[in-house]
Amino acid sequence: MFSALVTIACLLASANVRAASSNFTCADVASGYLVLGTISESSNTERLKPLGPLDQSDTPYISYDSSPPPLFTLESCNSTYMGFPPNMTWQEGYLVVYGRWKLNGKCVTVGGDGALALKTCATADGKALVNQFFDTTFDAPTGSVSDQAETQLIGYTTNDTSLAMYTTVTRHSKTEVVSQTETPPSNDGGSEHRILFYPDTASGDLPF
Numbered sequence: 001m002f003s004a005l006v007t008i009a010c011l012l013a014s015a016n017v018r019a020a021s022s023n024f025t026c027a028d029v030a031s032g033y034l035v036l037g038t039i040s041e042s043s044n045t046e047r048l049k050p051l052g053p054l055d056q057s058d059t060p061y062i063s064y065d066s067s068p069p070p071l072f073t074l075e076s077c078n079s080t081y082m083g084f085p086p087n088m089t090w091q092e093g094y095l096v097v098y099g100r101w102k103l104n105g106k107c108v109t110v111g112g113d114g115a116l117a118l119k120t121c122a123t124a125d126g127k128a129l130v131n132q133f134f135d136t137t138f139d140a141p142t143g144s145v146s147d148q149a150e151t152q153l154i155g156y157t158t159n160d161t162s163l164a165m166y167t168t169v170t171r172h173s174k175t176e177v178v179s180q181t182e183t184p185p186s187n188d189g190g191s192e193h194r195i196l197f198y199p200d201t202a203s204g205d206l207p208f
C-alpha cells in the first residue's frame with residue numbers, strides 16, 4: 001500500500017518535471033537604455049531620444065524623450081515555439097541575441113496596431129511570445145555585448161516565412177508612440193527611425 005503511494009507520487013513528480021522542462025526559461029543578458037534613433041533627410045546626424053513608459057498606467061505605451069531614462073533589461077529565452085537560439089554569432093563578428101525587453105517586471109509588447117507598450121510577460125511557450133520577441137544585433141567581434149546595438153521586433157517564428165519589420169512613430173491621443181510595422185513607413189518627411197540599445201556603462205555616461 002505504502003509503496004503503491006510512493007510509486008504514484010513518483011509518477012506525478014516525473015510528470016511535473018516533464019511539464020516544467022517543456023517551459024521556456026530566460027536569462028538576463030544586459031541592462032541599459034533603449035533609444036529612438038532618427039535620421040532625417042536634411043541632416044545626416046542621428047537624433048537620439050531615450051525610450052520609456054508614457055505614463056504610470058498598468059500597460060503604458062512606449063514613448064520617447066523619457067527623463068530620466070529607465071534601465072531596460074535584455075533577456076534571452078529558449079522558446080521552442082519561437083525556435084530561435086538564445087544567441088548566435090555570425091562569422092563577421094556580430095552577436096545576435098534573441099529575446100525580450102523588460103522594465104519593472106513587464107515586457108515590451110507589440111499591439112495589434114503595432115504600438116509598443118509594457119505588458120505582462122508571456123509565461124506559456126506559445127504564440128503570445130511572437131509579440132514580445134526582439135532580435136538585438138551587437139557589433140561584437142569578440143561575440144560579447146558591445147557599445148551599441150540595433151534592436152527590432154522579429155514578428156515571426158522560425159517555422160514562419162520571415163518578414164521585415166520597420167520602426168515608426170504613431171499618434172495615440174496626442175502623443176507619439178514607438179511602433180513596429182510590416183509596412184514600410186510612408187515618407188515621413190524623409191525621416192528614418194530605428195531602435196538602439198546602449199548597455200549601461202560603468203562610467204555612467206549617457207550617449208544621448
Ligand SMILES: *[C@@H]1O[C@H](CO)[C@@H](O)[C@H](O)[C@H]1NC(C)=O
Binds near residue numbers: 022078
Ligand atoms: C530551457 O532551459 C532550461 C534551463 O536550462 C531547461 O530546463 C529547459 O528544458 C529548456 N527549455 C527548452 C524548451 O529548451
Ligand SMILES: *[C@@H]1O[C@H](CO)[C@@H](O)[C@H](O)[C@H]1NC(C)=O
Binds near residue numbers: 080081082159
Ligand atoms: C515547427 O515545424 C516543425 C516541423 O514541421 C514541427 O515539428 C514543430 O512542431 C513546429 N513548431 C511549432 C512551434 O509549431
Ligand SMILES: *[C@@H]1O[C@H](CO)[C@@H](O)[C@H](O)[C@H]1NC(C)=O
Binds near residue numbers: 087144145
Ligand atoms: C549565448 O548563448 C550561450 C548558450 O547558448 C551562453 O552560454 C552565452 O552566455 C550567451 N551569450 C550571451 C552574450 O548571452
Ligand SMILES: *[C@@H]1O[C@H](CO)[C@@H](O)[C@H](O)[C@H]1NC(C)=O
Binds near residue numbers: 019020023123124125
Ligand atoms: C509551465 O507553463 C504552463 C503554462 O503557462 C504553466 O501552467 C505551468 O505552471 C508552468 N510550469 C512551471 C513549472 O513553471
